[in-house]
Amino acid sequence: MTTKKRKETIDITIKILDKSDGNRPEREEWFLDQGLGLFIHWSIDSILGSVISHWMIGADKEQLRKLYEELPSQFYPYRFNPDDWARLAKTAGIRYSLFTTKHHAGFCMYDTKTTDFNIMNTPFGKDVTKDIMNSFRAVGISTGIYFSPLDFTWLLNAGKELHFMTPEVIPVNNPGLMEYNEAQIRELFENYGPIETVFFDGPPANLKDIVWELNPDAVISRSEMPTPEIRLPEDIIDEPWEACYFMGNSWNYKATNEEYRSGTDIINLLIETRAKGGNLVINISPNHYGEIPYEQERILQEIGLFMFFCDEAIYEVRPWHVPQEEGFFFTRKKNTDTVYAFVMNDPWPHAERRTYTIKNVAATKISKIEIVGQSGKVWEHHPEADNETRWTQDENGLHIDARRTFRPYSSRNWPNPIVFRITNAKKPK
Numbered sequence: 001m002t003t004k005k006r007k008e009t010i011d012i013t014i015k016i017l018d019k020s021d022g023n024r025p026e027r028e029e030w031f032l033d034q035g036l037g038l039f040i041h042w043s044i045d046s047i048l049g050s051v052i053s054h055w056m057i058g059a060d061k062e063q064l065r066k067l068y069e070e071l072p073s074q075f076y077p078y079r080f081n082p083d084d085w086a087r088l089a090k091t092a093g094i095r096y097s098l099f100t101t102k103h104h105a106g107f108c109m110y111d112t113k114t115t116d117f118n119i120m121n122t123p124f125g126k127d128v129t130k131d132i133m134n135s136f137r138a139v140g141i142s143t144g145i146y147f148s149p150l151d152f153t154w155l156l157n158a159g160k161e162l163h164f165m166t167p168e169v170i171p172v173n174n175p176g177l178m179e180y181n182e183a184q185i186r187e188l189f190e191n192y193g194p195i196e197t198v199f200f201d202g203p204p205a206n207l208k209d210i211v212w213e214l215n216p217d218a219v220i221s222r223s224e225m226p227t228p229e230i231r232l233p234e235d236i237i238d239e240p241w242e243a244c245y246f247m248g249n250s251w252n253y254k255a256t257n258e259e260y261r262s263g264t265d266i267i268n269l270l271i272e273t274r275a276k277g278g279n280l281v282i283n284i285s286p287n288h289y290g291e292i293p294y295e296q297e298r299i300l301q302e303i304g305l306f307m308f309f310c311d312e313a314i315y316e317v318r319p320w321h322v323p324q325e326e327g328f329f330f331t332r333k334k335n336t337d338t339v340y341a342f343v344m345n346d347p348w349p350h351a352e353r354r355t356y357t358i359k360n361v362a363a364t365k366i367s368k369i370e371i372v373g374q375s376g377k378v379w380e381h382h383p384e385a386d387n388e389t390r391w392t393q394d395e396n397g398l399h400i401d402a403r404r405t406f407r408p409y410s411s412r413n414w415p416n417p418i419v420f421r422i423t424n425a426k427k428p429k
């Protein structure tokens with residue numbers, strides 16, 4: 001069977017068995033309001049600094065023996081402090097979280113009665129899922145789960161050769177695996193709720209029905225909406241969707257040979273995602289000590305600084321009639337005619353007066369325009385300066401003349417996008 005035909009077979013099978021009615025529309029609206037989520041990929045693989053789970057496919061018996069007999073006994077993240085994680089996420093502007101309760105390897109990061117291959121049978125012996133969820137809820141961040149229905153450990157115990165998403169390994173063709181997954185989902189929703197978001201990384205079959213039975217308000221992203229990984233669509237997607245990105249080049253903790261994106265890169269991804277109508281989930285990968293790597297912490301802080309000044313243009317927004325034009329991305333405040341225009345890839349020196357022309361947004365007689373994050377009235381140390389933002393509208397576009405006076409950094413330099421708020425906006429004729 002060719003790869004294409006094999007995939008079609010899987011997709012058809014899943015569709016036949018998936019009898020769910022879908023996410024509640026009002027909950028999808030809530031989901032799209034959130035804008036920015038946090039993935040947390042963490043498991044015993046962090047001891048190795050290796051790709052999470054996938055290395056098991058094609059591994060020989062000795063590596064698998066080490067996974068089951070040695071790695072759990074070495075897992076002791078004594079620096080784990082979920083309150084620190086939660087406070088950092090809150091500062092970064094994170095609205096919802098997705099924790100890897102079970103990745104493909106089958107190791108459960110929570111207290112489960114379904115298998116001994118879980119966090120409680122390590123020297124650490126603490127239910128990190130419960131701790132993480134309690135900490136995130138305490139700061140007002142919605143909690144959710146990543147869950148893999150594939151479960152390589154179950155498949156190996158059943159005498160299966162490991163492959164990824166082939167018919168012989170998916171749950172629908174393994175009734176015992178389906179029952180196993182169902183029991184785990186019930187444990188998670190009955191013991192760790194409220195769980196508000198779910199990311200099924202693999203064919204969920206009837207797991208979605210169990211989720212909505214236990215929490216009708218839960219929003220399922222992957223398997224229920226588009227969830228592109230490490231890529232964004234070319235244009236607006238006219239349905240709920242969620243993009244997920246790692247900060248470097250791995251989902252799991254990578255001790256060496258890692259190359260991180262800049263904070264500016266990820267902020268730009270967030271803006272583009274929102275302009276095209278989706279949510280962005282950015283991943284962190286704690287190490288074997290239970291710490292968020294320094295580089296990832298700093299990136300989250302930079303995102304947080306941007307969000308401190310500009311979050312109104314990210315939360316509770318929907319796409320404008322076009323997502324972008326040369327030099328700009330656009331979002332629109334939900335149920336209003338306020339448009340946000342992000343000045344992209346053009347760092348704006350502090351206190352410099354600039355003029356920009358926007359062609360895909362038109363102002364009206366009652367429009368007000370200002371740079372988000374500043375009043376437009378005061379330039380520090382220069383009370384005599386003219387700081388007013390002015391604009392004109394003609395057949396060639398909307399012309400905005402403004403001075404950037406807010407200063408996130410002592411140096412006054414700011415590498416990230418500047419945002420214009422344009423009220424009472426309309427589409428150009």
